[in-house]
Amino acid sequence: MLDDLDRRLLRQLQAFPGASTKELAELTNISAANCWRRLEKLQDRGVLQGRKAIINWHALGYEVEVSLRITLDKSEATAFDQFLLTARLIPEVIEIQTFLGQVDVRLSVLARDMQHYQDIYRSKILTLPHIADIEALMQVAEIKSTQALPI
Amino acid sequence: MIDLDETDRGILRALADDATLSAGEIGRRLGISQPACWRRIKRLQDNKVLAGQRLDLDLQKLGFTVTVFLGIKLATKGRVSLDDFERAVIAIPEVQTVQHVLGMYDYRLRVVARDIPDFERVLRRRIMTLPGVGNVEANVLLSEERLAGPIG
Numbered sequence: 001m002l003d004d005l006d007r008r009l010l011r012q013l014q015a016f017p018g019a020s021t022k023e024l025a026e027l028t029n030i031s032a033a034n035c036w037r038r039l040e041k042l043q044d045r046g047v048l049q050g051r052k053a054i055i056n057w058h059a060l061g062y063e064v065e066v067s068l069r070i071t072l073d074k075s076e077a078t079a080f081d082q083f084l085l086t087a088r089l090i091p092e093v094i095e096i097q098t099f100l101g102q103v104d105v106r107l108s109v110l111a112r113d114m115q116h117y118q119d120i121y122r123s124k125i126l127t128l129p130h131i132a133d134i135e136a137l138m139q140v141a142e143i144k145s146t147q148a149l150p151i
Numbered sequence: 152m153i154d155l156d157e158t159d160r161g162i163l164r165a166l167a168d169d170a171t172l173s174a175g176e177i178g179r180r181l182g183i184s185q186p187a188c189w190r191r192i193k194r195l196q197d198n199k200v201l202a203g204q205r206l207d208l209d210l211q212k213l214g215f216t217v218t219v220f221l222g223i224k225l226a227t228k229g230r231v232s233l234d235d236f237e238r239a240v241i242a243i244p245e246v247q248t249v250q251h252v253l254g255m256y257d258y259r260l261r262v263v264a265r266d267i268p269d270f271e272r273v274l275r276r277r278i279m280t281l282p283g284v285g286n287v288e289a290n291v292l293l294s295e296e297r298l299a300g301p302i303g
Contacts, residue, residue, distance in 0.1 A: 017170075017203065048206065053171040059153070091300065098294045099220070140253055141251040
């Protein structure tokens with residue numbers, strides 16, 4: 001289990017994900033060696049699985065992000081797997097989530113502009129197998145995106 | 152907006168997978184020198200293509216077994232109610248992301264909870280009491296994968 005110090009470390013790391021071990025040690029008031037050991041242990045136990053760079057798609061010219069909520073026709077047993085396998089091959093899809101609820105799958109799709117989105121939607125999304133229904137939500141603004149956990 | 156070549160895309164792919172990789176290590180993989188790789192990373196940072204890092208944490212091991220996405224429709228609209236709603240919703244610690252969307256909902260929320268009773272508590276005490284909140288739809292997350300995107 002995690003102790004208080006682990007939690008303190010993770011809280012600081014969530015707030016400053018790019019911090020070095022030395023900076024983290026200062027933020028949590030422990031020695032750099034101790035901090036390094038703690039981080040190693042969190043990694044070994046699989047709690048901390050890694051740090052990933054966040055790519056700002058706007059800066060690369062992708063102005064449109066659409067969230068597609070998809071209901072699948074599940075009369076065929078392999079519908080889910082076939083859908084997911086094909087969806088993974090679309091380069092503009094950056095996120096695939098599956099759900100328990102009214103929606104089966106959600107895809108996050110990037111596009112340069114609305115015209116580009118139309119192209120992707122018609123040629124790549126609508127051709128995915130076993131779709132029963134699609135709803136689109138267009139992202140206007142990201143109000144909060146810390147993804148930090150209340151540790 | 153900046154133009155990327157194949158090497159830049161390779162750098163982005165490497166860092167999106169592991170942000171702790173050094174310029175030397177990425178350079179070795181892509182067949183360029185450490186200083187050349189460092190200059191490219193610097194350019195990507197200066198042009199805000201690299202926008203920080205996020206932690207990959209095992210939610211289960213940290214005791215958060217439930218992630219729910221909520222679609223929220225506001226009951227009343229107008230500039231003031233949007234501001235009130237947004238101010239209140241971002242202050243809830245269990246709410247990880249808030250997206251303002253166009254479509255059948257106004258907002259999309261990602262909520263973490265320790266278990267279903269904990270989620271119910273968050274929903275009843277914190278979400279349903281938000282100013283202006285109307286219809287709420289919940290979908291429990293079963294699986295999630297992040298893909299490389301159009302740099303792949």
